Amino acid sequence: MVGYIAQQLVNGLILGSMYALVAIGFTMIYGIIRLINFAHGDIVMIGAFVTLGLVISGQIPFPVIIILVILAGALMGIIIERAAFRPMRGAPQVTGFITSLAVSILLQNLGILLLTAQPRNFFCPDYLQTVFNLGSVSLRTIDLAIVVIAVVLMVFLVLLVRFTRLGMAMRATAENLKVALLMGININRIIMLAFAIGSGLAGVAGMMWGARYGQIDPLLGFVPGLKAFVAAVIGGVGSIPGAMLGGYLLGFAEVLFVGLLPPIYSSYRDAFVFIILILILLVLPTGLLGRKMEEGV
Amino acid sequence: MMGWNRLKWFFPMLILAGAILVFILRSSVNDYILSIICFAGINIILAVSLNLTNGFTGLFSLGHPAFMAVGGYVAAILTFPVTRKAMLLPALPSWLAAQQWSLLPALILGGLCATLAAFLIGFPVLRLKGHYLAVATLGFLIILQVLITNLESFTRGPLGLNGLPLLTNLWWVYLWVVITIYVCWKVKHSSLGRSMLAIRENEMAAECLGIPLSRTRIMAFALGAFFAGVAGCLWAHLVTAITPTSFSVIMAFHLVVMVVVGGSGSITGATIAALMLTSVVEILSPLEENLGAYGISEIIISIGLLLILIYRPRGIFGTQEPAFLVKQRQRVSGEVGRSLSYQNGKGGTS
Numbered sequence: 001m002v003g004y005i006a007q008q009l010v011n012g013l014i015l016g017s018m019y020a021l022v023a024i025g026f027t028m029i030y031g032i033i034r035l036i037n038f039a040h041g042d043i044v045m046i047g048a049f050v051t052l053g054l055v056i057s058g059q060i061p062f063p064v065i066i067i068l069v070i071l072a073g074a075l076m077g078i079i080i081e082r083a084a085f086r087p088m089r090g091a092p093q094v095t096g097f098i099t100s101l102a103v104s105i106l107l108q109n110l111g112i113l114l115l116t117a118q119p120r121n122f123f124c125p126d127y128l129q130t131v132f133n134l135g136s137v138s139l140r141t142i143d144l145a146i147v148v149i150a151v152v153l154m155v156f157l158v159l160l161v162r163f164t165r166l167g168m169a170m171r172a173t174a175e176n177l178k179v180a181l182l183m184g185i186n187i188n189r190i191i192m193l194a195f196a197i198g199s200g201l202a203g204v205a206g207m208m209w210g211a212r213y214g215q216i217d218p219l220l221g222f223v224p225g226l227k228a229f230v231a232a233v234i235g236g237v238g239s240i241p242g243a244m245l246g247g248y249l250l251g252f253a254e255v256l257f258v259g260l261l262p263p264i265y266s267s268y269r270d271a272f273v274f275i276i277l278i279l280i281l282l283v284l285p286t287g288l289l290g291r292k293m294e295e296g297v
Numbered sequence: 298m299m300g301w302n303r304l305k306w307f308f309p310m311l312i313l314a315g316a317i318l319v320f321i322l323r324s325s326v327n328d329y330i331l332s333i334i335c336f337a338g339i340n341i342i343l344a345v346s347l348n349l350t351n352g353f354t355g356l357f358s359l360g361h362p363a364f365m366a367v368g369g370y371v372a373a374i375l376t377f378p379v380t381r382k383a384m385l386l387p388a389l390p391s392w393l394a395a396q397q398w399s400l401l402p403a404l405i406l407g408g409l410c411a412t413l414a415a416f417l418i419g420f421p422v423l424r425l426k427g428h429y430l431a432v433a434t435l436g437f438l439i440i441l442q443v444l445i446t447n448l449e450s451f452t453r454g455p456l457g458l459n460g461l462p463l464l465t466n467l468w469w470v471y472l473w474v475v476i477t478i479y480v481c482w483k484v485k486h487s488s489l490g491r492s493m494l495a496i497r498e499n500e501m502a503a504e505c506l507g508i509p510l511s512r513t514r515i516m517a518f519a520l521g522a523f524f525a526g527v528a529g530c531l532w533a534h535l536v537t538a539i540t541p542t543s544f545s546v547i548m549a550f551h552l553v554v555m556v557v558v559g560g561s562g563s564i565t566g567a568t569i570a571a572l573m574l575t576s577v578v579e580i581l582s583p584l585e586e587n588l589g590a591y592g593i594s595e596i597i598i599s600i601g602l603l604l605i606l607i608y609r610p611r612g613i614f615g616t617q618e619p620a621f622l623v624k625q626r627q628r629v630s631g632e633v634g635r636s637l638s639y640q641n642g643k644g645g646t647s
Contacts, residue, residue: 036428087607094357097428098553099606105550106599109592117591222546226439229432271443274436281433282421 003136008259009252010137014212016251017150021205022228023235023243024157025077025198031174031238032194034093038100039080041225042107043199047073047206048122048216049115055123062125066149066204073203077195085195086188104222111218119217122210146208153201154244161240170194174238223270227254230277236290245288250276307622312475319471331467333579335535338470339528340571342477344555345564346524349481351553352561352616353490354517355497357427360418360434361525361552362544363441367414368407368526369533369544373458374451375403376534381460388450400464404473404530411526415519423514438549445541457540465535473531477524481564484520493517494562547595551578554602560612565619570612574598 022044029037050072054065084103088096128142161167173180173190181187209224210216227250235246254273258266280287322334343361350356374382374389375398382394398406422433445452452458484490492513495503504510533539555574559566581594605613 036432084603091606091610093427094431095606095610097357097431098557099603101550101553102599102602102606105547105595106603109595109599112592113590113596226432226435267447268443271440274440277436278422278433281425281429285429 004259006135007137008255010139010143011259012252012255013248014143014146014251015255016248017147018205018208018212018224018247019228019231019251020154020244020247021150021201021208022225023231023247024154024240025202026229026232027235027237027240027243028170028194028198030232031240032170032177032191033085033089033096035085035096035100036229037085037198038097038225039084039103039107040100040198040202041221041223041228042104042111043073043076043202043221044206044209044224045111045216045218045221046076046107047203048210048220049111049206049218050203051207051210052120052122052216055125062128066207069203069207070200073206074196074200076203077199078192080199081192081195086191104225108218108222115218117218119215122214122216124211124214128211142208142211146212149204149208153204157197157201157240166193227273230273230280232287233277233280234287236287238291239287239289242287242289315471315475319467323467332535333575335465335467335470335531336579337572337575338467338474339531339535340551340555340575341474341568342470342524342528342531343552344559344567344571345477345481346521346528347552348556348559348562348564348567349484349493349524350517350521351556352563352567353485353493353497354514355561356423356514356518357431358434358518358521359431359546359549359553360437361521362546362548363434363438364411364415364522364525365529365532365548366441366445366541366544367529368404368411369529369539370445370452370458371410371526372400372403372407372530373461373533373539375406376400376462376464377458378462385453385458386450400469400530400534404469404527407530408523408526411529412519412523415522416515419515419518423511423518435546435549438544438546442541442544452541455541457538457543459538461534461537461539463534463537465531470531470535473524473527477527478564478568480520480524485562485564489513489516497562551598554598557602558605558612560614560616562616563612563614563618565622566612566614566616569614 022040025040025043026037029035029040047069051065051069054060054068060068080103084099085096088099124142128140128145130141131138132141133139161170169180169185170190170193172183172185173187177187180190205224205228206221209220228247231246231250232243233246234249235242235244250273253276254269257272258269322331326334343365347358347361350358350361374386374393375396377386377397379395379397382389386394418434418437422430422437425433446455448454484493492503492508495506495508496510496513500510529544532543536543551574555567555570558573559568559570577598578594581597585591585593
């Protein structure tokens with residue numbers, strides 16, 4: 001029983017790492033331009049397909065693949081921001097939301113058009129598939145890599161936001177867009193950067209998703225994207241540490257819900273996550289680490 | 298007073314002309330085209346009723362397909378032939394298994410169940426605003442899909458119910474299109490409708506004027522849900538099958554497209570947008586199948602929506618009803634408040 005619970009906790013940690021990476025993007029973009037970016041989940045899908053393409057195309061070493069996937073995700077984020085969200089800046093909140101919904105549907109269907117809706121097997125190099133046992137917990141190298149990469153990236157991000165001039169500019173912009181503009185901060189660059197960083201992380205999450213579950217298709221990003229949004233809400237939308245915390249909490253909660261309750265309930269897991277969302281929005285709209293919002297909920 | 302007389306006769310004449318058109322269509326066009334026209338009609342019901350929630354009251358809901366699903370499933374279980382029920386749904390409680398209703402009572406009960414669902418979900422969720430409400434209603438849609446998938450004794454789970462009797466025809470659709478547009482038009486030009494518009498424009502001002510916020514919001518939500526439920530029943534008995542994925546996020550997206558393209562708050566706009574979207578989908582889907590280019594219609598629709606949001610954010614036809622349909626004193630002006638709130642929301646980034 002202890003071994004079973006330990007295994008479930010490890011699974012939760014892995015799932016939580018992926019949610020946290022995606023949730024960071026939601027939170028960064030929301031923090032700066034108050035936009036719930038629905039299309040964020042589809043960057044996960046793009047990341048997964050880019051990884052698959054790179055793995056198939058030849059002997060590219062794993063670390064290089066990671067960097068290329070981050071760059072691809074970031075590029076995608078920049079393109080989306082430029083093409084869809086920048087012309088919409090200043091429009092009412094809901095307009096931005098509709099825009100992101102349209103972008104999401106657009107990306108999913110471009111995926112279907114170019115790659116067909118058939119799920120594809122995700123190839124993972126053999127050295128990442130080695131199974132090893134820690135006591136009663138069995139892990140593959142990739143599972144370990146997921147957690148390590150996620151933590152490294154998050155530490156890197158926190159350092160960037162806390163201790164660099166760029167990070168200071170980002171925090172200032174999130175604090176108050178207009179005043180930041182008056183202080184001579186190049187808002188467009190900061191917004192673009194937020195999209196780039198968030199989408200880069202989502203791209204990596206896509207690589208992890210593919211490697212963990214072994215199959216990818218053009219619609220795979222939608223539900224994880226929504227769940228990562230739930231994670232961001234749990235942590236408090238707008239707060240980067242909150243998104244990380246929320247991601248891990250949601251990962252644990254979901255895995256334990258499926259693992260500890262009788263199997264009949266496991267098919268209710270998506271419903272469970274969204275019930276959490278509605279409850280959190282009603283009871284604790286600022287999340288665990290978020291600050292009081294002036295408008296928002 | 299000329300305008301008053303013109304209007305007094307305009308609507309009955311329009312309804313009569315529509316009925317004649319339905320009669321002609323039913324005797325001259327083949328079944329395939331007729332079913333497309335029925336879909337267009339159902340989309341009009343959906344777009345106009347969603348407009349009541351999204352457009353008039355500014356409650357941005359993505360939960361409309363969820364109410365369709367409630368209505369559709371309730372009606373489907375009620376109209377399902379008893380013999381087929383015994384075969385496909387053996388676990389159904391016996392009092393339900395013995396029912397075999399005709400379309401109209403099933404439609405109304407389906408609509409009422411959707412309204413009930415709207416009350417249940419509306420009381421907690423309608424406290425949220427803007428895009429949080431949108432996400433919460435989307436969450437409700439997903440929760441409901443999971444429930445339908447798992448309540449196998451009533452819904453046959455992911456397999457869905459197929460072989461429903463083909464009860465929907467153009468007359469039923471036309472009847473409900475007329476009822477929906479009539480009710481929404483009356484609501485829009487009543488004190489309830491004015492309250493809704495006031496809430497959309499400025500909530501605090503509306504509350505200060507004594508408009509009961511939560512009651513008006515829930516009325517808008519529930520009324521929209523009733524028609525969505527009815528549309529769900531009509532849909533199910535037109536397709537003659539219903540599955541948990543019938544009412545999906547894509548459908549929610551299409552409905553939002555109709556409301557945005559038609560100009561939020563405009564009933565005529567929503568009607569025309571529903572007709573346009575149905576035609577686009579029906580023209581493009583054979584293209585998709587012949588070329589094997591699956592996804593192309595959604596791509597075109599979403600790019601179209603993006604362009605409209607950028608260049609015509611108030612919809613192709615604007616948020617006003619056409620002038621010739623509205624008496625001068627009845628014309629609802631949302632324009633001033635609109636442009637003000639737009640400026641206030643501007644982030645000052647350019």
